[in-house]
Amino acid sequence: MNCRSYSRVTKSVAASSSQLLYIKILKPKLWGKNLIVFAPPLLEFSINQESMGGSLLAFILLCLTSSSFYILNDIVDIEFDRQHSIKCQRPIAAGLISIPTALTIALFLLALGELIAWRFDPKVGIFLSIYAALQVAYNLGIKRMIILDIGFVAASFVIRAYLGAEASEVPLSPWFAVYIAMLAMFLAIEKRKAALNNLQIIESAGDDILTITPFYSYSFLNRMECATTTITILTYGLWSSGPKLQGASTSWMLITLPFIFYGLFRYQLISEPQGFVSYRDLKLRQHPGKILFQDKGIFFTVMSWIISCLGILWLKHQGLIN
Secondary structure (H helix, E strand, O other), X not given: OOOOOHHHOOHHHHOOOHHHHHHHOOOHHHHHHHHHHHHHHHHOOOOOHHXXXXXXXXXXXXXHHXXXXXXXXXXXXXXXXXXXXXXXXXXXXXXXXXXXXXXXXXXXXXXXHHHHHHHHOHHHHHHHHHHHHHXXXXXXXXXXXXXXXXXXXXXXXXXXXXXXXXXXXXXXXXXXXXXXXXXXXXXXXXXXHHHHHOXXXXXXXXXXXXXXXXXXXXXXXHHHHHHHHHHHHHHHHHHHOOHHHXXXXXXXXXXXXXXXXXXXXXXXXXXXXXXXXXXXXXXXXXXXXXXXXXXXXXXXXXXXXXXXXXXXXXXXXXXXXX
């Protein structure tokens, strides 16, 4: 079904309850990106009321702030979205929520997040403000600038991690911070690579990712992928080598390195044009969250990595390993 004009909004969207519409514009499905704030205390096995409470607060602050920018982005792209076959069904583009109302909600969420952050800890406020500034720059044009768009995605994840470290008062290893940046860049590259592969199949009008995709070439993305994959594995290896290199609290974390190898290469396989023909929906390749839960290989790799890390940290906490 095509929805090229504003007047042809689907009945199912129009019939949605007002409560669900207001929740929908917050895009809670994307809040999973903010879970990175829990990494510092979990990887240091600093699991107590203070650290986890701080991480939870950081998560809430990021959800408030990110949702405000999701709304602002939908307002800015409203005409673009109304010409898109799927995005025209979004509440703001469909006219189900007025622009003044949406703008009020966005500014309220942004102000609330900043107020809480600065009152809790000025350093947390600084990191949240930096994150907000990155979002402003990204949405005002960086997202359509080749290379810089990927760099800003990586930077936003690093800021999230440092915000979590500051809120939980658990230091973040510089090697793990670089690893987070490289992994975010890797996923952004794979997302654009998948979009480029499917450019002639997926209807792309109004899609932010696909808007910039034609400016990338497959060979260029492959070279970026190779460099990013190498640095991702290298920095994770340095972090997992232990405290002597300002890394993990134990060098036993090196045991988890094979999961990183397999996960990265498995994801590359999925992003190849003929790499994973079992997916009927080609757009699935552009959504890392969906791949995580729908590809058994990726899912079990991530779960095995989490269980292994927690197991190693528990053994160290019990004094059974160094």
